[in-house]
Amino acid sequence: QLLSSAFTRIRDFRNNLMGGILGMTPISGDMRTYTGLTGAAQTIGNMQSLEMARQFMTVIASSFGPLAVPYSLDFTLSSNMNATYDYIIVGGGSAGATLAARLSENPNIRILLLEAGGEENILSTIPVAAFLLQKSPLDWAYQSEPQARAAFGLNENRIPCPRGKLVGGGSGINYMLYVRGNKMDYDRWGQLGAAGWNYSSVSPYFIKMEGSRDPEGDPGYHGTTGPLTVTPLQETFAVDRAFMQGVQQYGLKVGDVNGAEQQKFTYARYTIRDGKRCSTARAYLAPASSRSNLHVVIFARVNKVLFDSNKRAIGVEFNKDGRTFQVFTRQEVILSAGALNTPQLLMLSGIGPRDQLAQFNIPVIQHSPGVGNNLQEHAFSLLMFTTKFGTSFVYTRVKTVVDAAKYAFSGTGSFASPGLNVIGFWRSKYAYDERPDIQIHELDYIPGGSFPNMVLGYILNLNRDVLFKYLAPYMLSDGTMYAITLVRPRSTGTVKLTSADPRTPPKIDYNLFDDPRDLEAMVEGCKLILNITETPAMKAINTKQFNTPLIPCSKYPFNSDPYLRCLVQTLTYTIYHPTSTAKMGDDNDPMAVLDPYLRVRGVAGLRVIDASAMPEVPTGNTNVPTIVLAERAADLIKGQTLRPQSLPYSSQASILSYS
């Protein structure tokens, strides 16, 4: 009996693995096969599928010379480090790499950049492979606390929180969408206490940083000579074209969302150069990395900031190759470890809410109640549709093989896009000011068409019901899906310590839908998509919504408000945009961790320059707003600023409070 049971388990495991790899339902075709597996075997199966997918793509990619990583960085190993620097930057991500490059323009300033991760690899530069980087060594692979009102379709209601762990940070694993946010976002920063920050003060930096290759952007709004290359989408699928026609048939505007007006739909613009990812490592650090005044150390995880008895930051302690080092600064330590790791590092260094530090016996350098509070994120949910054969990306098709070859030889075609091909902004009736509260990301595939289901299930933490009852019947079908994204959330969450050990991930609670209006706005976003998919353009490609059982929503009438509410709460993710966990603000705001010059209040010689510093999350994807923040911060440190630029726009009239 024992042997027979072992044999059955092995067979089930193999079937699931093969089923996963081939993108098919388990060969036995029923739930018993899946449920018969132990949790460990499921995870191993998923990881093996993912690892095989990664290795397969890496081996193929490595065989093509033109696919090599398109730049090299000149790293200085710790043994060559000077003992003292002018600035020590912790974290070489979107902000940190930008900052290191800008500050080291002055050859008299010595900079040390410490990055916990390594370098980009061949896979990370290929846009279509972006999804495969999650839960890879390039990802911190955090997950949220169980959500009380969201993520019911995810194991333990936990949302995956990918974070780039490499030089380039988030810009090294993200989906490369080039989005600036709403102009009013930056005016709000100023109004919330970050004096000097407003749209006219950041707009010259948007132009300075941008190397646009887009002939269709709004005139006057774009830069063409900056380091960050921006490229329009290269190739569209029929689902993308139908959606763009559909939004117009429905009466919505199309055009540049990074120009005069944001509330429009457009084919995506990507931070891609010559078909490969343009991370901040490539855009900023590569041209600067051979400067003798800039030392970059990889695989160096900082444990804490060191202070003298006057509460001045004097250096940091970090780990590399199993050894602990201390390194010192003449001027400042700058934390650019991202909105999840920066608050963790502040707390580990003794700056944070007193009660939390006491819980872990961390001596208090400065009580700062705002550290780790005010976590803002963009929740999203997915509506999925099948479409006519040949209208979308399906990985098993001959076209995909042809496209792969085309990409390998010319860097063009569908592989030069991560597949989020149309984006748009829209105001629901729950919007609290002039800004759109909903962003739509249209994808040119559906789950089982893009990657094997086991891979998806593992990366997205989907539970069995969603994976096998809702998604499995559509595997290898053509289709399209829409990430309905709440870009002006009212609910806020927290980042807390789980331990005094720097190696332990922080406790991340998004607290999604704490304010019920957030959920209602998402429902309105779903209805927008349902309306657009009824237009003649979408009907022409036979667009049909998934109607398989979505547990627990199937008890409600299909597409009724309760059904959509339930769908949003079941298929809930966050779109990797955490911000505001160490926000800037004025003297009267006890929750403001930073002053408007990004200096940590209550201590000396310490700044935070990354997405944590934003007083409020921008209305859109956060890579470019983080880089612009770093660009302006570098100038503030240098004691200079670009002249504010007034582009046609006025927001002052209608900024409302949203309490």
Ligand SMILES: Cc1cc2nc3c(=O)[nH]c(=O)nc-3n(C[C@H](O)[C@H](O)[C@H](O)COP(=O)(O)OP(=O)(O)OC[C@H]3O[C@@H](n4cnc5c(N)ncnc54)[C@H](O)[C@@H]3O)c2cc1C
């Ligand atoms: C999967 C994914 C998809 C995304 N898609 C998009 C998109 O399409 N468009 C867009 O605009 N935005 C996107 N984003 C968001 C965007 O990339 C981030 O907002 C941005 O990268 C944040 O920049 P940052 O500098 O604040 O932090 P990061 O870029 O995360 O940089 C932090 C760096 O610090 C390092 N670090 C952390 N802790 C330590 C330590 N203790 N010691 C040393 N180093 C440390 C990290 O390894 C990392 O390199 C996406 C993000 C992800 C994860």
